[in-house]
Amino acid sequence: MDAVGMANRRRGGTTAKTWARVDAPAWTALDEATRGAFVKDPEESDARANERAFDASPGTTPRIKLYRDAASWCPYSQKIWMQLEEKRVPYTLERINMRCYGSKPKSFTSKVPSGALPVIELDGRVITESSVIADVIESEFTEHKSLLPYAPGSAEMRRAQTLMRLERALFSRWMQWITSSWSDASAQSMYCETLDAVDAELGAGGGPYFMGAEFTLVDIAYTPFLERMAASILYYKGLKIEGNGGRWPNLDKWFAAMAQRKVYRGIKSDYYTNAHDLPPQLGGCAENGDNVQARDAIDGVNGVDWRLPLGPLNESSMEPWWGVDDPALARMEAARRVIENHVNVTRFAARGCGTPGSPGYSAPLSDPNAKPGEEHIPAVDAALRLVVHAMIKPEITDAAAAPAVSRGESHAVAPTVASLEYLRDRIGVPRDMSYPAARQLRAYLNWMIDALVAV
Numbered sequence: 001m002d003a004v005g006m007a008n009r010r011r012g013g014t015t016a017k018t019w020a021r022v023d024a025p026a027w028t029a030l031d032e033a034t035r036g037a038f039v040k041d042p043e044e045s046d047a048r049a050n051e052r053a054f055d056a057s058p059g060t061t062p063r064i065k066l067y068r069d070a071a072s073w074c075p076y077s078q079k080i081w082m083q084l085e086e087k088r089v090p091y092t093l094e095r096i097n098m099r100c101y102g103s104k105p106k107s108f109t110s111k112v113p114s115g116a117l118p119v120i121e122l123d124g125r126v127i128t129e130s131s132v133i134a135d136v137i138e139s140e141f142t143e144h145k146s147l148l149p150y151a152p153g154s155a156e157m158r159r160a161q162t163l164m165r166l167e168r169a170l171f172s173r174w175m176q177w178i179t180s181s182w183s184d185a186s187a188q189s190m191y192c193e194t195l196d197a198v199d200a201e202l203g204a205g206g207g208p209y210f211m212g213a214e215f216t217l218v219d220i221a222y223t224p225f226l227e228r229m230a231a232s233i234l235y236y237k238g239l240k241i242e243g244n245g246g247r248w249p250n251l252d253k254w255f256a257a258m259a260q261r262k263v264y265r266g267i268k269s270d271y272y273t274n275a276h277d278l279p280p281q282l283g284g285c286a287e288n289g290d291n292v293q294a295r296d297a298i299d300g301v302n303g304v305d306w307r308l309p310l311g312p313l314n315e316s317s318m319e320p321w322w323g324v325d326d327p328a329l330a331r332m333e334a335a336r337r338v339i340e341n342h343v344n345v346t347r348f349a350a351r352g353c354g355t356p357g358s359p360g361y362s363a364p365l366s367d368p369n370a371k372p373g374e375e376h377i378p379a380v381d382a383a384l385r386l387v388v389h390a391m392i393k394p395e396i397t398d399a400a401a402a403p404a405v406s407r408g409e410s411h412a413v414a415p416t417v418a419s420l421e422y423l424r425d426r427i428g429v430p431r432d433m434s435y436p437a438a439r440q441l442r443a444y445l446n447w448m449i450d451a452l453v454a455v
């Protein structure tokens, strides 16, 4: 069954229905209404930037070219990305697909036959393996802040090395548990005991970071994996690690401190993206049955979490948010992301009523060769304009307000719904926008989907 057929079946049959709305504002009007309403802090990392000059004089060519994965899924790329940003080492960027969601250009595989990411070119020299790259960056850019400022053989250096080994031990316990349902209880207790050790080390060092008050490469080594563990263990095993509030208090202090770092704010993913990007990379993740409630909340299929009105984001949210919750700003971020790229976003969404691509790729949410349903693009465009308009004027979504759409002859409902669902399920954090913005856009898309289904 194709995407439209699936949508019909789920929605109880929308094939024959058509919708109309004559007053969806034009993109130019939406642009004017939101210009300057969201300005990203330049000190925050920007997943969409192709070059970072930092404090370099204009016209200077960065010594480093970073190759990282296009969807911001790869944890090893995330480490190098964070390191360069934290040190403010200028770099240019080339995005390369991971095999599970696309092909790699010959220009890359001819330099790196294994195809593995991350890679840097330093003054034209190709360097692979994230741990080697991290060491090279530290030793080559000594005029920048050191992220491992300890003398070889010192007690601090030995502690840093011990903590790095503990990270690998935690990683392998996570892999054992998350990729298998075999012996779930014992895999859980082995994982949790290792996390106890991590929490104790954070406490012993005085926190909030692994080496105490100072943020170091040790934190960078842990970050992508603690982030992915928090998402995946809740989603597949039903256990809350971040914001647990009890068993791992020092870990919560670490998550809170990390969230204050501007670099990490622009690099952090969300639970939904991580829960769905891991299986294609790992060959599958195993649910244990205790996860159903959390899984449905993260996927936004429980009728609450991706629905208006959205609840507040805070430290005890299902997905903890350790910073300020500013829904109006989050809506503006989401609106600007759609407005600035509306032609591509509309065509992308319309793949939901188009044809699947060939060749396909193993990541279920990725289909780079899919073709949009061309004849439905005007409908998808109009629906997206209504979604953005509602994010600008949220009172439109109040229960007492007039319906967003009416029955009419203009557009078929089913393909529009399939397209909005397609887009909703593929908003990637941080690739497309921040988590608070993605959360708003997902909920406003659902508001529109419900309105379409109800005509």
Ligand SMILES: N[C@@H](CCC(=O)N[C@@H](CS)C(=O)NCC(=O)O)C(=O)O
Pocket (backbone or CB within 6 Å): 073, 074, 075, 076, 077, 097, 098, 099, 100, 115, 116, 117, 118, 128, 129, 130, 131
């Ligand atoms: N040991 C390597 C591991 C790198 C790695 O596993 N990279 C994965 C992505 S997370 C990769 O490039 N896989 C090939 C692909 O999926 O295209 C490192 O630390 O750099």
